[in-house]
Amino acid sequence: MATHKLLLLPGDGIGPEVMAEVKRLIAWMNQNGLGSFETEEGLVGGAAYDAEGVAVSDATMARALAADAVIFGAVGGPKWANVPYEARPEAGLLRLRKDLGLYANLRPAICYPALADASSLKREVVDGLDIVIVRELTGGVYFGEPKTIVDLGNGQKRAIDTQVYDTYEIERIGRVAFELARKRRNKVASFEKRNVMKSGVLWNEVITALHAREFPDVVLEHVLADAGGMQLVRWPKQFDVIVTDNLFGDVMSDIAAMLTGSLGMLPSASLGDLDATTGTRKALYEPVHGSAPDIAGQGVANPIAMLGSFAMALRYSFGRLKEAELIETAIANTLDKGLRTADIKSEGTTVVGTRQMGEAVIAEVARLAGK
Known part of the structure; x- marks a missing residue:
């Protein structure tokens, strides 16, 4: 051994x-x-x-x-x-x-039957829940430059955080999600904000191309991240694998944690x-x-x-x-x-x-x- x-x-x-x-x-x-x-x-x-x-x-x-x-x-x-x-x-x-x-950050959210009543949501919404959030972990707004606070004078300051993604970063996290989905229920939901963020536009384009090129057998759904957060609370069992960027992944995985009854239940x-x-x-x-x-x-x-x-x-x-x-x-x-x-x-x-x-x-x- x-x-x-x-x-x-x-x-x-x-x-x-x-x-x-x-x-x-x-x-x-x-x-x-x-x-x-x-x-x-x-x-x-x-x-x-x-x-x-x-x-x-x-x-x-x-x-x-x-x-x-x-x-x-x-x-x-x-x-x-x-x-x-x-x-x-x-x-x-x-x-x-x-x-x-x-x-690649994998965060499973599983609601054990014995804990369905510990969730703040109704039992039928969470009982049997088994989803995985695949969060990109080394790019995006947490690591992008510039990241600073600038003194503008006159008592005013400006805080700057930069959301940055390159094609290869999106491709490799997308590949993890698609490969994982093939071992589960064969569904991927990609969360981004292409309606207001250029990084979301690129994210959508790259995931779409990767899907067509390498994973056409997997069901792919594109979801605006704010709507996705709402759907996670409304009916989380509609999802299987969720792939998203660093910031949205941080938020969505904590939402998913409370579906299971407690943050104390979730490994990663x-x-x-x-x-x-x-x-x-x-x-x-x-x-x-x-x-x-x-x-x-x-x-x-x-x-x-x-x-x-x-x-x-x-x-x-x-x-x-x-x-x-x-x-x-x-x-x-x-x-x-x-x-x-x-x-x-x-x-x-x-x-x-x-x-x-x-x-x-x-x-x-x-x-x-x-x-």
Whole structure:
């Protein structure tokens, strides 16, 4: 069995708490013959700023580049609200994405039947929901230049952010979406704002041409992003794979998160290009929920998104589909038994803390694996 090197970056807030459950799961898998993983830990975000004066150090970046996959917790919090902009905790995550070339962000939104009533929408709208948002991650307005604030005098300032996309950036994220759709329900919805944004016009043109040239068997729909946000809330099950740019992807994936009942339920994968020589790709896996500083240190955070992110690592980085499905099935079964963290509690369920939920999922993995 091949040994895989993982770099664990717990980060800030609830990051270390939910990462602890992944560490327990990895240890259990190593002990029971379901994997062979070597792990090391590093600092990122506010924790890195406090210790090293930067949001991620060059040394940590070197370790990330050498790892087979990076498992990431969360960054940020009010403690670092006034640090220099270039050293803000989020800059650590942005550098990881940029330097690792992680241009494709996969964010599945699955509503487990046991949690359909935890959503703010009616059960029939979300029960059985299974969509994936494919977000372009290294271009667009988050990285475009110029990005600045200019003093105009007379007490006036001008803020400038630049939305920039080249053809190749749109093609490669579109290709990821179409290839993923072929393994699912064969439908892609492309979200942009071609009616008011030139980047949207190009996005539409490139996706249309790519579809005609390489993926004519996949059903393609073009959706204006604002209308798409409305449709995500009105009837989300009409979608299968949604592909969109960095900014709209950020917004749409958080909307999709709440369809499932809680941000604490959603994992994500950020992937780079496949290396033709090694057959591997750089990758980072993280929960969508963020650092949640209001509950940090209380032992009540939901670890399911973090555990699900590790399952995505098994699937996309290591081809361990059986083990990934074991974890995902264990999560579903644990929820079916009525165990809940506070963010997804409902009448008649048992509320547990972070560690208890992690232990319950691992116990269910063990039962399913016959260990």
